Amino acid sequence: xxxxxxxxxxxxxxxxxxxxxxxxxxxxxxxxxxxxxxxxxxxxxxxxxxxxxxxxxxxxxxxxxxxxxxxxxxxxxxxxxxxxxxxxxxxxxxxxxxxxxxxxxxxxxxxxxxxxxxxxxxxxxxxxxxxxxxxxxxxxxxxxxxxxxxxxxxxxxxxxxxxxxxxxxxxxxxxxxxxxxxxxxxxxxxxxxxxxxxxxxxxxxxxxxxxxxxxxxxxxxxxxxxxxxxxxxxxxxxxxxxxxxxxxxxxxxxxxxxxxxxxxxxxxxxxxxxxxxxxxxxxxxxxxxxxxxxxxxxxxxxxxxxxxxxxxxxxxxxxxxxxxxxxxxxxxxxxxxxxxxxxxxxxxxxxxxxxxxxxxxxxxxxxxxxxxxxxxxxxxxxxxxxxxxxxxxxxxxxxxxxxxxxxxxxxxxxxxxxxxxxxxxxxxxxxxxxxxxxxxxxxxxxxxxxxxxxxxxxxxxxxxxxxxxxxxxxxxxxxxxxxxxx
Amino acid sequence: xxxxxxxxxxxxxxxxxxxxxxxxxxxxxxxxxxxxxxxxxxxxxxxxxxxxxxxxxxxxxxxxxxxxxxxxxxxxxxxxxxxxxxxxxxxxxxxxxxxxxxxxxxxxxxxxxxxxxxxxxxxxxxxxxxxxxxxxxxxxxxxxxxxxxxxxxxxxxxxxxxxxxxxxxxxxxxxxxxxxxxx
Numbered sequence: 238x239x240x241x242x243x244x245x246x247x248x249x250x251x252x253x254x255x256x257x258x259x260x261x262x263x264x265x266x267x268x269x270x271x272x273x274x275x276x277x278x279x280x281x282x283x284x285x286x287x288x289x290x291x292x293x294x295x296x297x298x299x300x301x302x303x304x305x306x307x308x309x310x311x312x313x314x315x316x317x318x319x320x321x322x323x324x325x326x327x328x329x330x331x332x333x334x335x336x337x338x339x340x341x342x343x344x345x346x347x348x349x350x351x352x353x354x355x356x357x358x359x360x361x362x363x364x365x366x367x368x369x370x371x372x373x374x375x376x377x378x379x380x381x382x383x384x385x386x387x388x389x390x391x392x393x394x395x396x397x398x399x400x401x402x403x404x405x406x407x408x409x410x411x412x413x414x415x416x417x418x419x420x421x422x423x424x425x426x427x428x429x430x431x432x433x434x435x436x437x438x439x440x441x442x443x444x445x446x447x448x449x450x451x452x453x454x455x456x457x458x459x460x461x462x463x464x465x466x467x468x469x470x471x472x473x474x475x476x477x478x479x480x481x482x483x484x485x486x487x488x489x490x491x492x493x494x495x496x497x498x499x500x501x502x503x504x505x506x507x508x509x510x511x512x513x514x515x516x517x518x519x520x521x522x523x524x525x526x527x528x529x530x531x532x533x534x535x536x537x538x539x540x541x542x543x544x545x546x547x548x549x550x551x552x553x554x555x556x557x558x559x560x561x562x563x564x565x566x567x568x569x570x571x572x573x574x575x576x577x578x579x580x581x582x583x584x585x586x587x588x589x590x591x592x593x594x595x596x597x598x599x600x601x602x603x604x605x606x607x608x609x610x611x612x613x614x615x616x617x618x619x620x621x622x623x624x625x626x627x628x629x630x631x632x633x634x635x636x637x638x639x640x641x642x643x644x645x646x647x648x649x650x651x652x653x654x655x656x657x658x659x660x661x662x663x664x665x666x667x668x669x670x671x672x673x674x675x676x677x678x679x680x681x682x683x684x685x686x687x688x689x690x691x692x693x694x695x696x697x698x699x700x701x702x703x704x705x706x707x708x709x710x711x712x713x714x715x716x717x718x719x720x721x722x723x
Numbered sequence: 724x725x726x727x728x729x730x731x732x733x734x735x736x737x738x739x740x741x742x743x744x745x746x747x748x749x750x751x752x753x754x755x756x757x758x759x760x761x762x763x764x765x766x767x768x769x770x771x772x773x774x775x776x777x778x779x780x781x782x783x784x785x786x787x788x789x790x791x792x793x794x795x796x797x798x799x800x801x802x803x804x805x806x807x808x809x810x811x812x813x814x815x816x817x818x819x820x821x822x823x824x825x826x827x828x829x830x831x832x833x834x835x836x837x838x839x840x841x842x843x844x845x846x847x848x849x850x851x852x853x854x855x856x857x858x859x860x861x862x863x864x865x866x867x868x869x870x871x872x873x874x875x876x877x878x879x880x881x882x883x884x885x886x887x888x889x890x891x892x893x894x895x896x897x898x899x900x901x902x903x904x905x906x
Contacts, residue, residue: 304805386807390833390888391849397890404893408764414887414897415797418804419764518806520794522827522835525848539832540850544864548891607846607853609837639842644851654851682853682861687843 261448265479267471269455271486274348276493277341278447282440283494284334287501288372289433291327299379301425303418303517306381310513325505328380331373333501335531338369343586349574350453352462356566358446361439363562368436370531375428377529381421382513387526389416398548416519451475452486456574463571525606533600534593540605541596604653607643611651618648625702632699635692639684647703655681662703662710669711670697776875776882779824785816785881790838790856793824798886810885812872813838813845815856824883825858826870826895833890836869845869870895 238246249255298317300309313320342362345351351359374392378385389411396406412419451471480486511529515521528536542550569582576583617633625633636642644654651657665673674693677683688696704710732740775798785791793814800808813825813836825845827835834849844861845854853861858869870889873896875882884896 302803302805303807304803307805387834387849390828393888394828394831394833394890397892399892403891405765407888407890407893409762411888412764414799414893415810416888417797417799417807418801420807516806518809519827519835520792520809520811522792522811522837524835526834536849540864542864544866547864547866605851606848607851609846609848612841640839640844640846641842643839643846677862680862682844682855684842686855 262483263481264448264451265475266452266482266486267454267474268478268480268485270452271480271489272455273489273493274344275452275486276490277337277344279490280494280497281334281337281341282444284330284337284497284501285436285440287498288327288330288334291323291330292429292433294323295327296429301379301422301429303381303421306379306421307513307516310380310382314510321510322505324510325508326501327376328511329501329504329508331376332504332530333497335369335373337497338366342366343590345453346582346586347576348453348456349462349576349579351566351569352572352574353464353467353566353570354450355446355453356570358443358450359566360563361443361446363559365436365439365443367559368432368439371432372428372436373529373531375424375432377532378421378424379428380511380513381517383515383517383521383524384512384526384528386416386517386519387524388528389420391526391528395551398551454574456576458573458575458577460574461572462574523609525609527600527603530597534596537596537600537603540603541599602653606652607640607654608652609643611642611646612637612640615642615650621647621703626698628695629699629702632695632697635688635696636699639688639692639696641696644681658700658703660704660708662701663705663708664711666711666713667697667701668713668716670700775884775886776877777885779812779814779881779883782816782820782876782879782881785814785822787816787818790815790840792838795883795885811835812883812885813869814881815858820876822874822876822881823858824872824874824881826872826889828870828889830860830865830867830869830889830891831863833888866891872896 245255295313298309298313298320300306310324313324315321345359345362374388377388393407393411393416396410397403399406408414410420411417412423454471454474515524527533538550539547573579617637622630622633636647641658642651644652646653646657647659661670671693673679673681674688674696675683675685677685684693701710777795777798779793779795785793791814792811794809794811797804797808797810811827813827815823815825817823825836829836829847829849829852831847831850831852834847836845836847836852836854838845843856845856845858847853847863847865850864852863852865854865854869855861858871860866860868872883872885874884886897887893887895889895
């Protein structure tokens, strides 16, 4: 016996783990489950371990103090050897982790893996997803910059919508009545101790259950799950047509995990770390706060929901969604596993993906936000001024000066909050334009108090000119009849 | 064993149960201060601990008919708060000693609103909430007008009561129960 084997034996005699490890490695998995579709769970675990590792590295330097966090991040970026790279790996690792957890979840749902007897594995998985999102949000707060500060404000504003105990919830979130030192300290504790501790515990349980219950069999249309017979069928299947987990299945897991780690490192090296952007000084009001990528769908949703729907959607929506996910294995715990015979599941997943994707895409250019400097930054296109009367040109100046441009684009630049005005004269008559400017409405402020009659006259005469050459401006036929009669 | 068979309880079982009871009691005793500690951030507006008038500056710094950005130090403050201690607000001097002092936070989701004197509007960069110069809602998603601080004029100086992040269930001042109470 070699010396190495002897040392191994010495340890195993005391640890008594060798048997379990050998058993786990050799346990049979269904041949078809040793598939490239089954690599996302192990990849999520790999990225989680990477996050723990890089997180500890960052904690060697980071100062969890509202007064110093931003400076310590600058120091990490510029003053510490390869600090920028570790921040990049941690930030990109976070993106990859959320993405892989979501893909893993979709794969599990499509393959019916949440059905009997793996219901609890799925439910714990739902909590793991929530904790992963919790890590992403608290991590964004630890990058203590302007976005973090106002992101906390948004979180507090959402908590403030809770009926009756809203004030308590806000104070518990912020660690006091306002965003300050205690806020960052508690988010640090949550990000570094509370959620990771829970994650380690729940991930272990999740894994243990996968090993005890066996990996999900490859779904075959027509092979139904029944509580009475499934376990026996599964064991017969793995006995008859099973392959040992190591090496038949595990090599794919290892290849994919290695590929993901290389991708994270490549993103970190190419695109660098996230921020920090501006200092967390609330008196710098020239800022446009925006959440991180995986929360942008929510940011977009809050722009499009009707105001009276927001509080119910914010408070009841999560309960309904989480409740649905947790209850899913109880009302769909048996029956067909194959996506080929589960059209409702497939359509639900597709619609969710399209909805989240569309909202995230919209959040990329925020058409609902006024562009705060469009009025002073974008000139009126020359063709809208050529050959115009002095009054109409004066109107163009009013148009710019009164910040109409922040919400209305002309000539392709300006805000998209309101309709673009390149052909507004085709849509509205002179009188309608006057009324709209003075009284507002349809989500436009009333300018009656802010414009004097001369400015209104000039502005509307400018707007009257905004129509394509081949289209006549709108006219009020009735009025013409009346004036002809005179 | 023979005790158990008779339906009674052995000495060992009794001791184990008492042991569990003692541990349960210890947990409750320990939990009480821990829960108290965790709930400490829930401040009561009428506690008076944070009630304090904050000096925003001389009246002359705020010309009549104009709205200006003012900054103050948060009344509840620790040395490690850093820049988060500096809080901005919009001061509108209507005339004489009549003011409106608005919180910077949009009533929708708390983003910082910006004042545009040319069009006399506050605009929010996040979801496009717009307010008139008196703080009332003009358009967009906000469910109400801007939050206001209580203020008073004392010795030619403008004072406000502040200290809290205003949301739909908290006011800008720790004292004020209802918003917009004037002085």
